[in-house]
Structure formats: structure tokens, C-alpha cells
Amino acid sequence: MKKPGRGGRFAVIAVPYAWLLVFFLLPFLVVARISVSEMETTTIKDIVEWKDGALAITAKLGNYLLLAQDDLYLRTYASSLVYAAVTTVLCLVIGYPFAYFMARARRSLQPALLMLVMLPFWTSFLLRVYAWKALLTEHGLVADAIEQVGLDRALAAAHLIPGPGQLMNTPFSLILGMTYTYLPFMILPLYSNLAKMDLRLLEAAADLGASAWTAFWRVTVPLSRAGIVAGAMLVFIPCVGEYVIPELLGGPQTQMIGRTLWDEFFSNNDWPMACAVAVTMVLLVIVPLAVFSRYQAEATRQAS
Amino acid sequence: MRVLLENRGFATGARMADDAFLRIANLVKEFDGHRAVDDVSLDIAKGEVFALLGSSGCGKTTLLRMLAGFETPTSGTITLDGRDLADLPPYVRPMNMMFQSYALFPHLTVFDNIAFGLRRERLPATEIAQRVDAMLKLVQLAPYARRKPHQLSGGQQQRVALARSLAKKPQLLLLDEPLGALDKKLREETQIELARIIHDVGVTCVMVTHDQEEAMTMASRIAVMSEGRFLQVGAPAEIYETPASRFVADFIGNVNLMDGTLVVDEADHVVVDCGDVQHRIGHGITGTRGMPVTVALRPEKIRIRRDALTSPATPDVGVNRAHGTIKELAYFGSFTVYHLELASGRILKVSQSNAERQQGAQLTWGDAAWATWTDLSPVVLTQ
Numbered sequence: 001m002k003k004p005g006r007g008g009r010f011a012v013i014a015v016p017y018a019w020l021l022v023f024f025l026l027p028f029l030v031v032a033r034i035s036v037s038e039m040e041t042t043t044i045k046d047i048v049e050w051k052d053g054a055l056a057i058t059a060k061l062g063n064y065l066l067l068a069q070d071d072l073y074l075r076t077y078a079s080s081l082v083y084a085a086v087t088t089v090l091c092l093v094i095g096y097p098f099a100y101f102m103a104r105a106r107r108s109l110q111p112a113l114l115m116l117v118m119l120p121f122w123t124s125f126l127l128r129v130y131a132w133k134a135l136l137t138e139h140g141l142v143a144d145a146i147e148q149v150g151l152d153r154a155l156a157a158a159h160l161i162p163g164p165g166q167l168m169n170t171p172f173s174l175i176l177g178m179t180y181t182y183l184p185f186m187i188l189p190l191y192s193n194l195a196k197m198d199l200r201l202l203e204a205a206a207d208l209g210a211s212a213w214t215a216f217w218r219v220t221v222p223l224s225r226a227g228i229v230a231g232a233m234l235v236f237i238p239c240v241g242e243y244v245i246p247e248l249l250g251g252p253q254t255q256m257i258g259r260t261l262w263d264e265f266f267s268n269n270d271w272p273m274a275c276a277v278a279v280t281m282v283l284l285v286i287v288p289l290a291v292f293s294r295y296q297a298e299a300t301r302q303a304s
Numbered sequence: 305m306r307v308l309l310e311n312r313g314f315a316t317g318a319r320m321a322d323d324a325f326l327r328i329a330n331l332v333k334e335f336d337g338h339r340a341v342d343d344v345s346l347d348i349a350k351g352e353v354f355a356l357l358g359s360s361g362c363g364k365t366t367l368l369r370m371l372a373g374f375e376t377p378t379s380g381t382i383t384l385d386g387r388d389l390a391d392l393p394p395y396v397r398p399m400n401m402m403f404q405s406y407a408l409f410p411h412l413t414v415f416d417n418i419a420f421g422l423r424r425e426r427l428p429a430t431e432i433a434q435r436v437d438a439m440l441k442l443v444q445l446a447p448y449a450r451r452k453p454h455q456l457s458g459g460q461q462q463r464v465a466l467a468r469s470l471a472k473k474p475q476l477l478l479l480d481e482p483l484g485a486l487d488k489k490l491r492e493e494t495q496i497e498l499a500r501i502i503h504d505v506g507v508t509c510v511m512v513t514h515d516q517e518e519a520m521t522m523a524s525r526i527a528v529m530s531e532g533r534f535l536q537v538g539a540p541a542e543i544y545e546t547p548a549s550r551f552v553a554d555f556i557g558n559v560n561l562m563d564g565t566l567v568v569d570e571a572d573h574v575v576v577d578c579g580d581v582q583h584r585i586g587h588g589i590t591g592t593r594g595m596p597v598t599v600a601l602r603p604e605k606i607r608i609r610r611d612a613l614t615s616p617a618t619p620d621v622g623v624n625r626a627h628g629t630i631k632e633l634a635y636f637g638s639f640t641v642y643h644l645e646l647a648s649g650r651i652l653k654v655s656q657s658n659a660e661r662q663q664g665a666q667l668t669w670g671d672a673a674w675a676t677w678t679d680l681s682p683v684v685l686t687q
Contacts, residue, residue, distance in 0.1 A: 203374055204407040206394040208421035209472065218420075222411045 028282065035275035036060050044271060063276035073260070073277070077284065080257040083171075083246075084239035087178040091186035091235045092228065094179070099190035099227075100220075103197070114191070117184050125181065129248050132177050136167045136249075143167050162253075169251030177249040178239055185238075186231035193227025194220070226295060233292040237285050257281050325350040325508055326371075326476060331380035333366050333532075340366040342532035343380070348525075353502060353509045355523035357516060359555075363532035364512045365480065371510060372401045372478055384476060395424075399476035405485045406465035408453040414440070414464050415449040421472040439467040442501060459490050466498065470505055477502065479511035483518055495521050516556050520544070528552050549687040553600040560601045560653055566684075569593050574684060575623070580648035582623040586679035591686060598685040603655040605681035608642055608673050625676045626652055630667055642667065644675050 036059040038045045049056045067073045102113045120128060135142040143165075146152050152164045160172040167173055197220065205215035221228075243258030250256065257277065264274035324347035333341040341363045348354050356364040369375040371382060373394035382389045389397060400421065408417050418439050422432045440446045443463035453461055462485070469477060482498060483491045499522045502509055513519050519526050520540040527537045528551075536548040547553035550561060564578030569591060576583040576599050583599050591597065631651065632643035637658070644652040654675055667673055 198407065200403055200407040201409060203372075203394070204401075204403055204409070205420070206374075207372060207401045207403075208468070209395045209424035210420075211395055214424065219409060219411075223409075225411075 028279075031275045032279050034272055035063055035279050037272050039270065039272055042269075060272070063273050064280070066273070067276055067280055072255075076255045076257050076260050077280070079255060080240050080281075081284070083174060083178065083254070083256060084236050084242075086175055087182060087239050088186075088232050088236045090175065090179045091183050092232060095183055095186035095190055095231065096228075098183075099187045099194055102187070102191050103194035110195070117187050117191075120184065126244065129177055129181065129245055132173070132180070132249055133168065136173050136176075138165065138168075140167075169249070169254075171251075171254050174246055174250040174254045177245045178242060181245060182235040182239060185234040189230035189234065190224065190227040193224050193230075197223055229292055229295045233289065237289060240285055241281055323347075323349050325352075325385055326510070327381075327383045328367075328371075329381045329383075331367070331370065331382065332378045333363075333370060333375060334378045339532050341370070341377075344532070344534055346527065346534070346537065348508065348510065350508055351506060352525060353499075353511070353523045355519035355526045356510065356512045356529055357514070357519040357526050357556075358529035359514055362529040364529050366532075367529075368401075368478055368480055368510065368512045371476070372399065373397050398474060399478060400469040400472055400474040401478040401480060402465045402469040402482055404480040406453075406461050408461060408464055408468070410453055412452075413449065414445060414451050414453070414456070417453065417464055418468045418471050420468065425472070435471055439471050442470070442504070443467045458486055459494055462486060462494060463497075466501065470501075470507065474507065477507045477509040479509060481513055481515075482511060483515070484513070491518075498522065528555060530555075546683055547600060547685065550598055550600070550685050553683075553685060558603050558653060558655070560603065560606075561685075562599045562601070562650075564597060564599060566591055566593055566595050566597050573679065576684060580646050580650055581626050583682050584623045584679045585682050585684055587684070589684050589686065591684075595686075599682045600685055601677060601682040603641065603653040604639075604657070606652070606654045606675050606677045608644065608654045608656055608667065608675050610667065610671070610673055624679060624681075625674060627672070627674050628652065630669055630671050630673055633667070633669055642673075644673060 033047060034044055037047050038058070038060050045058075047058055049058065098117075102110060102117070105113055132142075134140055137143060146155075146167065147165060152161065152167065155161045155167075155172050156164050160175075161167055161170040201219050201223070202215050205219045206212070210218060241258050241261075242256060243262060246254055246256040246259055247262075250259075261274055261277050261281070264270050264277055268274075326346075326348040328344060328346040328348075331341055331344045332339060344363075344367065346354075356367060358364045366375060370377050371389075373389070373392060377390075384398065409420065412420065415436055418436045419432050422435055427435075436449075437446070440449055443466055445460060445463055445467070448456060448460060448464075453464065456464065462482070466482075483494055486494055495518060502522075511519075511523065523540065525538060526540055526543055528535045528543060530551060536543055536552045543552060544556055547556065547559075553559045554561060562576075562578040562581060562583075564576040564581075564583070566574060566589075567577045568575035569589070571588045573584060573586050574589055574591075576585065576597055578599060583601075585599070589597075626644070626646050628644040628646040630642050631645040632641075634641045639655050639657045642654045642656065644654055646652060652675055
């Protein structure tokens with residue numbers, strides 16, 4: 001068999017790189033360019049101008065300055081990050097035991113359990129989020145149950161809903177919707193990580209005097225760190241920019257950046273401002289992504 | 305090797321029933337109706353190094369896992385130092401195990417791996433550090449304390465695993481195929497090192513192995529296991545020189561097994577007729593004339609030469625000797641193995657140590673040769 005030469009190897013790597021270049025980097029540069037452009041009623045002015053034999057580059061940074069100074073934008077960014085973080089933590093708390101019991105279930109049962117986790121994907125995401133509206137609205141199935149057990153009073157006390165009985169269009173309904181939607185993205189990487197774990201390590205821990213609880217915290221959790229990081233990133237990153245769920249389940253209190261973006265584009269028709277918002281959001285998301293890939297590289301190195 | 309012999313002498317001397325440190329009584333473990341361990345009883349004295357030897361699936365690992373508490377016996381009892389272990393979960397049993405392929409925690413350093421058990425006892429940090437350092441010195445890994453397991457060689461990982469299982473000063477050390485994951489050369493070195501450490505620490509030890517050399521060099525006593533039962537329990541030499549059954553003779557080392565009939569049955573000797581070979585064997589057995597028996601004869605206890613010498617060792621012409629042609633020959637350096645084909649077609653395995661450097665006239669393929677042995681060489685098996 002002929003060994004693939006440098007050309008072959010380059011071709012294999014070139015395909016994904018070309019994809020990213022054409023469908024991610026170029027559009028992003030277009031967006032970044034618009035974000036520093038001036039608007040003239042309905043047209044966007046070029047930032048590079050050739051006038052009287054002089055090359056003039058006009059980059060309007062006013063949009064970014066506004067973003068950094070305007071309380072509304074800052075609060076929106078902050079609340080996006082907070083909602084994404086809360087959702088991530090909730091997904092982890094609910095998803096970890098889920099993934100753990102799936103990974104420790106009988107081998108023959110595991111494909112079925114995995115199927116159940118993925119089952120929601122068979123139905124449109126939009127429909128499922130919309131269904132929550134019906135469940136949470138007054139006299140909705142879930143709303144009634146929550147009122148019955150008195151959970152709404154606790155939620156009101158925590159300022160997650162304005163008052164007892166008012167569940168829809170609140171921080172509560174938003175977080176509920178996001179947690180529900182993104183839970184599988186937490187469970188799947190955690191499951192694949194936990195299923196790979198060498199169970200003899202738990203026996204070794206027990207042999208050395210660790211109770212099941214201690215062994216879980218000292219061995220299972222540290223060893224599943226790569227899965228936790230992967231799941232957290234898969235939940236956190238899309239949550240920051242989430243538009244549909246805040247639109248359907250959120251309310252006036254729950255301004256998120258995706259909504260702001262929509263408003264700038266379609267209500268204010270201010271494309272440069274909208275692009276500035278988008279670029280800033282991408283940068284906000286790139287930081288955790290960089291952390292994620294660093295962990296991944298480390299995990300791969302440790303595994304080899 | 306002196307260490308090993310001392311160790312062995314001590315332990316065999318201490319082997320008395322009322323002295324039992326670990327007592328296994330009528331232990332049974334069933335999996336779906338199949339008996340993995342079938343009514344096993346055993347006493348192990350303090351300081352003994354005991355090996356459970358058998359091929360895979362013989363129940364030795366299940367027995368070890370019941371000692372550690374990872375499997376619950378179907379019936380029977382295990383007592384350690386007079387204390388019934390039945391209700392003790394693994395994490396409170398006063399014993400530690402060195403796992404097959406070690407099960408070191410990959411996310412912890414060598415130091416933290418060894419300290420893991422000590423930290424569970426909530427010892428003060430300074431004491432933990434002292435104990436871990438002592439363990440690292442014992443296994444000669446002090447410079448590697450900050451490394452992660454994946455940065456160590458197989459032999460070093462094995463020593464970390466040993467240090468980790470000894471750190472809590474267990475009353476009983478369990479070893480599951482302690483050298484199984486090492487290659488041959490390293491295994492030979494580690495075997496002696498491991499035996500030295502266990503002896504220095506003086507811990508009572510039960511090991512599981514499928515490797516007879518490992519069992520014989522390290523253990524003071526061996527139990528040969530098959531299908532969940534002990535076939536023979538004894539010192540290594542005992543098991544090798546006087547196997548109790550065909551299975552044990554065949555399992556431990558190389559052997560020529562010859563079926564025959566008991567023709568002379570005296571108090572001090574017997575004669576067995578195997579058709580083409582007559583054996584005069586210098587020990588009596590409990591049997592009757594005419595009963596079918598098997599003669600076991602180890603290859604290294606046979607001499608092979610070009611001509612039949614009559615010597616005081618083989619007084620009767622016609623017994624304890626055989627004539628044939630050399631069918632196969634394997635030169636191992638320190639010794640040579642010959643396959644001698646007798647006129648009847650029987651193959652007799654003979655191994656001869658190469659005490660002198662081989663010169664021109666040695667035996668080779670197709671040569672006719674005589675095999676001779678003394679009446680102290682073979683052993684009669686009735687099972």
C-alpha cells in the first residue's frame with residue numbers, strides 16, 4: 001500500500017479548514033466590517049475610500065463605545081451570561097445523575113436509555129418550547145401542579161416570578177425552557193465519558209477505605225471533568241445567544257442579547273449597531289470555547 | 305534468593321491449625337447456578353505468602369474478590385484474626401489489594417495515589433507525608449512522587465500499586481496477578497523485588513496467579529485450583545515433586561504421563577508396567593496389584609545417552625530405561641529438550657542441563673539414544 005504523501009494529508013485537513021474559512025471566517029469579517037461602518041439612510045458606506053490620491057480608512061468605533069457605555073447593553077450582556085450560567089449549572093445538576101445511572105445501567109438497557117434522551121429531537125424544537133407556554137399559562141397542567149405544591153410562593157420569594165400564580169414570561173419560565181431544551185446536550189457528553197470509566201478504580205477506592213460517596217467525589221467526578229467541561233460548553237455557548245426561548249418564554253424582565261440583536265436588525269434597522277452587538281457576543285463566547293479546547297487537548301494528551 | 309528461602313521456611317514452620325490467621329471455611333460462590341468457588345476451606349498462618357494457582361476461570365479471582373469484599377459468598381465463612389468478615393464492606397476490611405493492571409488513579413500523582421487510603425483515615429497531613437515518603441523509599445520511587453501514573457513505565461506503575469496497597473499497613477495483602485502486566489525479563493526482576501518487599505514488611509499475603517513460576521518463587525504455599533476446588537495445597541516443592549493427581553502433575557511444569565498397571569506392590573517399592581516401559585519406583589502406595597495407575601516422570605529427571613550404561617541406579621536391565629530415536633531437539637542454551645520416540649511410538653520428553661560446553665559429538669536429530677532414570681525419579685498417581 002502506498003503511504004499517503006504530504007499532498008494527501010494536506011487535502012484531508014484542507015476540507016474542514018476551507019469550510020470554516022468560507023462559512024465562518026468570511027461572514028464574520030463581513031459582519032465585523034459592517035459593525036465599523038457608517039449608515040447612510042438605507043445603504044452602508046464603504047470603510048475604505050480612495051479620494052484625491054489618498055487612501056482613507058474610516059472605522060467608526062462609536063457603536064462599540066456605545067456598547068461599552070450604555071447601561072442597557074451592558075445589563076443585557078450580563079443577564080445573558082447569567083441566564084446561560086444558571087442554565088448550565090441546572091443542566092449539570094440534573095444531567096449528572098441522569099448520565100451516571102445511564103452509564104451504570106445494564107449494558108443491554110443502555111441503547112434504549114440513550115434513545116429516550118434523544119427522543120425529544122424527533123419533535124421540532126420550536127413546538128416543544130411552544131408547548132411549555134400552554135403548560136405554564138394560567139390553569140396549565142404544570143402551572144396547576146406548581147401551585148398545588150406551593151412552589152410558586154417560593155419562586156415569588158426568590159424573585160423568579162413577580163407573584164404567585166404568574167409563571168409565564170418570567171425568569172423562571174425562561175430558565176425552565178432553556179434547561180429543558182439543553183439538558184440532552186449535557187447528558188450525552190457526560191454519559192459517553194462516564195461509560196468509559198474503568199470501574200475497577202471505584203473498587204480500588206473502596207479497597208483503600210473510601211465509602212461509595214467519597215469514591216464518587218474523589219474518583220468519579222474528577223475523572224469525568226472532560227465530560228463536564230464538554231457538556232457545560234455545549235449548553236453555555238448556545239444559551240448566551242439564545243433568541244427563540246427568551247422570545248417565547250421570557251418576559252420584559254428577561255432581556256437577552258439575542259433579542260437585542262433582533263431589535264437592532266429589524267426594528268431599528270441599524271445594521272452597524274446590530275453587527276457590533278453580534279461581534280461582541282462572538283468574542284464573549286470565544287473565551288469559554290478557548291478554555292474548552294484547552295481542556296480537550298489536555299484530556300487527549302492524558303489519555304495517550 | 306536467600307530471602308525467599310527464609311521466608312518459606314518460616315511460613316511452613318508456622319503452619320498449624322490453631323494458628324490460623326485467615327480461615328476460609330466451606331466457602332461457596334454461585335453465579336446463576338454455576339459454582340465458581342465450590343466448598344473451599346483453607347487456613348493461612350500469619351506471615352505466610354499463599355498463592356492461588358490455576359488457569360483462567362478456575363475460581364481463583366472470585367475467591368480473592370470474596371476476601372476483599374467485592375463479592376458476597378453464597379455460603380461459608382471467612383474469618384481474619386478471629387473476626388468474621390461477612391458483614392464488613394470492602395472499605396472497612398483491614399486488607400488491601402493490588403489490582404491486576406494496578407487500577408492506579410489516573411488523575412492523581414504517585415504521591416496522592418499512595419496517600420489516598422491514608423487520607424480516608426483522616427490522619428494528620430504530616431503523618432501522611434511521612435508514611436508516603438517511607439513507602440516511596442521502600443519501592444524506590446522517591447524521585448517520581450510528583451509524576452502522574454501515565455508518565456511511568458509498567459514496572460514503576462506496578463511498584464506504585466504495591467506501595468499504595470501497603471501504605472495502610474494492611475493485616476492481609478491481596479495480589480491479583482501481580483506481575484501479569486509485565487514482560488518476561490522485567491517480570492523476573494520484579495518477582496524477586498516483590499518477594500523481598502513483602503518479606504521485609506512481613507505482611508500476610510494471598511496472591512492469585514496463572515503463572516506457576518510466579519507462584520513457586522514467591523509463595524510459601526500454593527493451592528492448585530480447578531473448577532472452583534482445591535486439587536492440592538502444599539509447599540511449591542511438594543506440589544512439584546509429589547503431585548497428588550494427574551491434573552496437578554500436568555499443570556505444574558512439564559511431565560511425561562504414562563498409564564500402566566501395578567504389577568509389584570511392596571512396602572518400599574512398586575513396579576508399574578506401562579507396556580513399552582517398566583518402572584521400578586522407590587515408594588509404596590495404597591493400592592492393589594493389577595490396578596490401573598499413572599506414572600509421572602519429569603523430563604529433567606531423565607538422563608539421555610548414546611549407549612545404555614548399567615549403573616547402580618538402574619540395577620535391573622529392562623526397567624527405568626527406554627530406547628528410541630531423537631525426533632525433536634530444542635536447544636535453550638542452559639539446557640536442551642529432546643523428544644525421544646520409542647519403538648511403540650510413545651514420545652518421551654527429556655531435558656538435559658548443558659553442564660559442559662557442547663562439543664562436536666552431542667546427540668542430534670535421528671540419533672538412537674537411551675533414556676535412563678532412577679527409582680527415585682517417577683511418582684505413581686492413582687487419581
